[in-house]
Amino acid sequence: MKTIEKVNYKGFIWPLVVGVIMWCMTPIRPDGLSAIAWQMFTVFVATIIGCITKPLPISGTTLLGLVVTVLLGLAPVESTKSASGVVTNSGILSAFSNSASWLIAMAFIMAAGITKTGLGNRIAYNMIKLFGKRSIGIAYAITGLELIMGGLIPSNSARSGGVVWPIVESISETYDSKPDEKSRKKIGAFLDFMAFHANIISTALFVTGAAPNIVAQAMAAKAHYQMTWIGWFTTAIVPVVICAVVIPWLIYKMFPPEIKETPNAKAWSEGKLAEMGKMSVPEKIMTAVFVMAILMWVLAGFFDIQQFEAAYVAFLAVVILLITGVLKVDDLLKEKGAWNILIWLSILVFMASKLTDYGFIVWFAKTVQSGLHGISWGVVLAVLVLVMFYSHYFFASGTAHVTALYLPFLTVSVAAGAPLALSAMMLALTTTIMASTTHYANGPASILASTGYVSQSEWWKYNFILGLVYLVIFGVTVPLWGKVIGLW
Secondary structure (H helix, E strand, O other), X not given: OOOOOOOOHHHHHHHHHHHHHHHHOHHHOOOOOOHHHHHHHHHHHHHHHHHHHOOOOHHHHXXXXXXXXXXXXXXXXXXXXXXXXXXEEOOHHHHHHXXXXXXXXXXXXXXXXXXXXXXXXXHHHHHHHXXXXXXXXXXXXXXXXXXXXXXXXXXXXXXXXXXXXXXXXXXXXXXXXXXXXXOOOOOHHHHXXXXXXXXXXXXXXXXXXXXXXXXXXXXXXXXXXXXXXXXXXXXXXXXXXXXXXXHHHHHHHHOOOOOOEOOHHXXXXXXXXXXXXXXXXXXXXXXXXXXXXXXXXXXXXXXXXXXXXXXXXXXXXXHHHXXXXXXXXXXXXXXXXXXXXXHHHHHHHHHHHHHHHOOHHHHHHHHHHHHOOOOOHHHHHHHXXXXXXXXXXXXXXXXXXXXXXXXXXXXXXXXXXXXXXHHHHHHHHHHHHOOOOOOOOOHHXXXXXOOOOOOHHHHHHHXXXXXXXXXXXXXXXXXXXXXXXXXX
């Protein structure tokens, strides 16, 4: 017998209550703000709250927000044009022409090729083989693995849950370290916690490292700052390298494993590589296609050539994988994550663009600018970074957090006189490290904190300390290194 799918109807309460209250406040809205701008802001806020309370999965919630936008007359279905052909009001269908959304969707499909061919596992086993003689060596190997995977797999949850965690679990069980009080601290707890922070570090290195990065990129574009692949990488490389050296050592000292030497790790990884055999033809093609994509993304930062545009490069890579038989069309259709993110990211970016079109962002910038008169932009930016970071205790989604706060915070920083590029990158990189807060901070946290190896109190305590370390490293190096590379 067919049954009706479960819907979290309680999750509709807060979005509905907040939305109705804010809508009723339209007659007493702030001075200088049009009615349509306030109403669009109301729908946007209600949608973001819905992304947090999750009455429906995020794609369903944002689709509902899009339908309400048209229902309330805040946007047409199709774009309207003047007699001269100029778009006067973008319709909701234009949301799905967003290049950032298509880039991340195609990157997800590329990642399917990494997984399907076994290339990701081969890279992982080779890293453990090279650095697995000691537990601290495995920690650095996991960090190196994540840094490589960060460029290959755009989903931090997919990297953590699909590649790194199975390896951590296998190594832990090799040393009879299981998720119980008797044996978890032998090595499993250390590697589990290390895997989480390796994921944070890798997410910070690439604009395609996780979905919230792409959201920040899209939101920055609304403020007229273009984050290129190479631009993000160049800005992040110094703080990321410092973290890659310091964080594993710090975790090793703070939360040490009982087993310090791991001679079996090399034999274990060699056995796994022996099972895989020589590099297959699909793996070789996948490697070549990925290298091609990286080179084209890098060159896009130097040459203004349409064929080097990031989304097009991702499309090209996927087509090559299809033509060569590495992937088949069914593989594309099965990538739910790709199509899911295409829906919700496109809609959220569209809503943010309507806020700009209706003058909300300009009003917000002017209001903040007048309120911050006489305060140093450096102080303002520092406060915004801290608020962005610690407010993540109230969010279970990095995407929802970035969508809600990134553009307003960037607007405030620039209004206070801070350089646009520095503000955009400083806030964007802060969103990558704010996961070092809770066990529900993001997908990898949910995966690795629920394994039983690390207690919730340990997770919160050690993450609080490491959060301070991240803030110091990024807060000091990004402005200094940014000055060297001409970011500001």
